[in-house]
Amino acid sequence: MVYLDHAATTPMRPEAIEAMTAALAVVGNPSSIHSAGQQAKRLLEESRERVAATLGVDGIEVVFTGNGTEAVNLAIKGLWWQRRTASAGDAAAGAARRRIVVPAGEHHATLDTVDWLVEHEGADVVEIPLDAVGRLRLDVLERELDDASTIALVTMLWANNEVGTIQPVEEVARLTARAGVPLHVDAIAAYGQVPIDVRSLRRSTEAPRGAGLVALSVSAHKIGGPAGIGALVLDRSAAVEPLIHGGGQQRKVRSGTQDVAAAAAFAAAAESVAARLDDDAERMAALRDRVIDGVLEAVPSARLSGDAGPGASVRLPGNVHFSFPGCEGDSLLFLLDAAGVAVSTGSACQAGVPEPSHVLMAMGRTEADARGALRITLGHTSTDADVDAFLAALPAAHAQAARAGLAARATSFDR
Known part of the structure; x- marks a missing residue:
């Protein structure tokens, strides 16, 4: 995993x-x-x-x-x-x-x-x-x-x-x-x-x-x-x-x-x-930026959430958060999990209940954006190989999640 x-x-x-x-x-x-x-x-x-x-x-x-x-x-x-x-x-x-x-x-x-x-x-x-x-x-x-x-x-x-x-x-x-x-x-x-x-x-x-x-x-x-x-x-x-x-x-x-x-x-x-805070932050930020660049290359329609401005003081070094139009975040999560990659759609403190991201809604994003959210977070054990594995698994997971999302909306329209 x-x-x-x-x-x-x-x-x-x-x-x-x-x-x-x-x-x-x-x-x-x-x-x-x-x-x-x-x-x-x-x-x-x-x-x-x-x-x-x-x-x-x-x-x-x-x-x-x-x-x-x-x-x-x-x-x-x-x-x-x-x-x-x-x-x-x-x-x-x-x-x-x-x-x-x-x-x-x-x-x-x-x-x-x-x-x-x-x-x-x-x-x-x-x-x-x-x-x-x-x-x-x-x-x-x-x-x-x-x-x-x-x-x-x-x-x-x-x-x-x-x-x-x-x-x-x-x-x-x-x-x-x-x-x-x-x-x-x-x-x-x-x-x-x-x-x-x-x-x-x-x-x-x-x-x-x-x-x-x-x-x-x-x-x-x-x-x-x-x-x-x-x-x-x-x-x-x-x-x-x-x-x-x-x-x-x-x-x-x-x-x-x-x-x-x-x-x-x-x-x-x-x-x-504390002893290695600066070094670890620099290393995680480099991995984070690799994830961001890789996601945008693999899925150009993906939308990065949070501050992407220059400088180290605007965003946590280990955090990447995207919304994927036309997809349910939960679908992406389960498909990536099946491919051996563990990510999340947001906070783990919601007792496993899927719901639109209240954070994205507070930022003025649409409910569709809030439902298509995925959070990728890095830590002290993260490596370039982890990033490679995630980026390799993402395109197929996104394609399948997009098909499922479109099918779900078509069904709701038929009703």
């Missing part, structure tokens, strides 16, 4: 497997005060510090979670509840903070969390439109922040997980800092592909306490660590209401016994990625 779905999950790195295997032999609850417990705690906290170093934060600011989705939920719900639960002298201000500002085309971890707050907590959503390449409209965001007293938080992706467009994070962090509003960034798709330095970003945007970039979500399995562990970076100045109550571990933000072995593997993967 040629694996080109690294945005869904990427193979565990050898360093992470080795670290996890060794840590599984460590006995002891890190909350216990005896020597076995303290040995586990030492390994856990060293792992936390190592992950923190790759993100430009202190260890105390890293809260381990069960996955990236939990980190996103904790950030958005936690900030919402905290901002709404004001002190007695500021009750009116807290009651006024009902709005959550969200760009269109976000990951469903964000969209579904916000929808839950609308349905159950009375939140109001302000949607910031995207431009044609999937980048949020800064001018619209700036206008919304003029009425900052009614905003609970702003949440956004660092880079779009489907089309790969990198968002203007620094500009948004600066605007939210100036407005005194907390910002959460979902960096799950970006972590391991672009440099992330939270401390420098907060410093450069002159963020006051509790405002600007205060929360950032990442996940281990996107960078070659294990599934089942993520992290929320939470600035020292930020407060959130917890989702889970119990023993008060991790700053009373997330209670529960922590997975020491997973944390150790996460740390090993994070350090491995």
